[in-house]
Amino acid sequence: xxxxxxxxxxxxxxxxxxxxxxxxxxDFSTRNLLAGxxxxxxxxxxxxxxxxxxxxxxxxxxxxxxxxxxxVLLVPTLIWVRLRAPWAKGLVEFLCLxxxxxxxxxxVVGLRNVYLWVTYFLGESALTLTFVYIVVVLPFAYRALDxxxxxxxxxxxxxxxxxxxxxxxTTILRVVVPNIWPGILSAAFISIAVVLGEYTIxxxxxxxxxxxxxxxxxxxxxxxxVAASLAVLVFGFALLLALSLATRGxxxxxxxxxxx
Amino acid sequence: MTTPGVxxxxxxxxRVYGTVxxxxxxxxxxxxxxxxxxxxxxxxxxxxxxxxxxxxxxxxSGAVKxxxxxxxxxxxxKRDMGMVxxxxxxxxxLTVLDNVxxxxxxxxxxxxxRLSRAKEMLELVGLSEHSHKYASELSGGQQQRVALAxxxxxxxRVLLLDEPLSALDAKVRTQLRDQIRRVQLEVxxxxxxxTHDQEEALAVADRVGVMNRGRLEQLAAPAELYANPxxxxxxxxxxxxxxxxxxxxxxxxxxxxxxxxxxxxSVASGEGLAMVRxxxxxxxxxxxxxxxxxxxxxxxxxxxxxxTLPDGEVIGAQLTSVAARAFAPGDPVTVGVDADGVLVxxx
Numbered sequence: 001x002x003x004x005x006x007x008x009x010x011x012x013x014x015x016x017x018x019x020x021x022x023x024x025x026x027d028f029s030t031r032n033l034l035a036g037x038x039x040x041x042x043x044x045x046x047x048x049x050x051x052x053x054x055x056x057x058x059x060x061x062x063x064x065x066x067x068x069x070x071x072v073l074l075v076p077t078l079i080w081v082r083l084r085a086p087w088a089k090g091l092v093e094f095l096c097l098x099x100x101x102x103x104x105x106x107x108v109v110g111l112r113n114v115y116l117w118v119t120y121f122l123g124e125s126a127l128t129l130t131f132v133y134i135v136v137v138l139p140f141a142y143r144a145l146d147x148x149x150x151x152x153x154x155x156x157x158x159x160x161x162x163x164x165x166x167x168x169x170t171t172i173l174r175v176v177v178p179n180i181w182p183g184i185l186s187a188a189f190i191s192i193a194v195v196l197g198e199y200t201i202x203x204x205x206x207x208x209x210x211x212x213x214x215x216x217x218x219x220x221x222x223x224x225x226v227a228a229s230l231a232v233l234v235f236g237f238a239l240l241l242a243l244s245l246a247t248r249g250x251x252x253x254x255x256x257x258x259x260x
Numbered sequence: 261m262t263t264p265g266v267x268x269x270x271x272x273x274x275r276v277y278g279t280v281x282x283x284x285x286x287x288x289x290x291x292x293x294x295x296x297x298x299x300x301x302x303x304x305x306x307x308x309x310x311x312x313x314x315x316x317x318x319x320x321s322g323a324v325k326x327x328x329x330x331x332x333x334x335x336x337x338k339r340d341m342g343m344v345x346x347x348x349x350x351x352x353x354l355t356v357l358d359n360v361x362x363x364x365x366x367x368x369x370x371x372x373x374r375l376s377r378a379k380e381m382l383e384l385v386g387l388s389e390h391s392h393k394y395a396s397e398l399s400g401g402q403q404q405r406v407a408l409a410x411x412x413x414x415x416x417r418v419l420l421l422d423e424p425l426s427a428l429d430a431k432v433r434t435q436l437r438d439q440i441r442r443v444q445l446e447v448x449x450x451x452x453x454x455t456h457d458q459e460e461a462l463a464v465a466d467r468v469g470v471m472n473r474g475r476l477e478q479l480a481a482p483a484e485l486y487a488n489p490x491x492x493x494x495x496x497x498x499x500x501x502x503x504x505x506x507x508x509x510x511x512x513x514x515x516x517x518x519x520x521x522x523x524x525x526s527v528a529s530g531e532g533l534a535m536v537r538x539x540x541x542x543x544x545x546x547x548x549x550x551x552x553x554x555x556x557x558x559x560x561x562x563x564x565x566x567x568t569l570p571d572g573e574v575i576g577a578q579l580t581s582v583a584a585r586a587f588a589p590g591d592p593v594t595v596g597v598d599a600d601g602v603l604v605x606x607x
Contacts, residue, residue, distance in 0.1 A: 152352075153347055153348075153349070156345050156347045156348075156349045157349060157351060159314075159316050159336070159343075159345065159349075160343070160345060160349040160350075160351070160407075161351075161362075162315075162316070162335075162336040162337045163314055163316070163336055163337070163339075163341060163342070163343040163411075163420075164337075164342075164362055164363035164366055164410070164411075164414060165337050165338075165340075165363055165366035165367055165414065166337055166362075166366050167337055170366065175351055178351075178353040179351070179352055179353055181353075
């Protein structure tokens, strides 16, 4: 009984700790600072303010592009390393984790020359940030995907699929991917969270992403800036909730054991 | 239902991993519809041979021929071979029925055809009522039966079994072993069965090949292999694990006071070690006997009676448990040999 009380108190404490800032943000973003009372003007600005709306679109597009490119790059690479080049595992892990150790400022300075070519070929679209963001999300995505691949008997499943007539692409898409789906969702959602929260690189590179726009708006319109921040946070929570719900049934199916 | 068997030939296969020679010029021909078991200890190259035949590994040199055609360069997914793995290999995200139908889907068979074929295969292995379940809801034995159904569903030219029973408990092993043989005979498919279990190999195979250090030491029918092992390694691997001092002369050997004909490959004359299987050793209670019972191990219907000879050597005799009840550690006994022939190797 006392244990249950303790657990309840802990849940309440953690809930208040995490929810109170959100409540405060919601409160501030709906406050009419001039006339008093409540208003949804700041929330309406998320779609009415053209610059902010464009920044939201750019950030969401960047998230989507980064996730797609990251998965296309990382999933086959990690499968290949595990099946055909286990000797390269350490090297790939090192390369994937490297961005964690390099400050964003250094990355921007280092990439400046590379981006001269990128903008020369692809124009000055903010979407070219995808290339940098792929590198930035690598450490997080690598961990999620590597853990998912380690949890299955990849070699046997791949060989079974091959012996049944599946080519490599079919083996990856129809056998491996469905069995590492929770890891793929984790990698994708963590990457989205990282991209939506990234400020330094976008700002120093001169691109107007959501975070850059939130900071700019915050200098003149606090409630709108806070509303945008809260929207991003809620979006992140919704993604995590979706991840949990989407993988729950699958996790249960993969782990239910039966005795002989 | 019956798949016409094809001949399979491994020609001078060599596989080198760094400095290790996993296969050292292995040659083997499997006749159409035949089940050959490759038997040997871990690391002898039997699984490597099977994987090369499946296209999952590449030979350093040599050729793989199926139905007379060299398929060495054909990728695994084009070889048309069904395979059951040692590890459970069902796709966890698919139901049993979808697992069995997977290979047919890869062959772009119509949905109705593949479902009907998958159901037919599940009936063959007696698992029709589990078709809607996932792998995690099946026992190990059931999973391997589904894997067998899945391998057979594509009507492969060759069936490859890579120690499919090694992860199962004894009772399920025996049941599934017999089922595999029944299904193989029913379908008539050429089959290569890899195992390290002597009893398993002798029970299911038309011929058994004993491998050692990447080479085939002997390939023969189970009875022939058991009665006339060609080398000491084969003799030891098929259960002739008593080594008893013997004197050879004129094609016979004096073993434990019994004169027994020697098998081909034995030393021509002089001292040697006779390889005698436990069921060929006789033990008789004898108060004047110079040997002593050292222990008795109960194995169910049979028991193993270990006897210490006057020279200190210990040999094992396999008796019925009823007969073994007459012996206790320390009892004086006399031992003899009751065999049609023995292999005598240099001591």
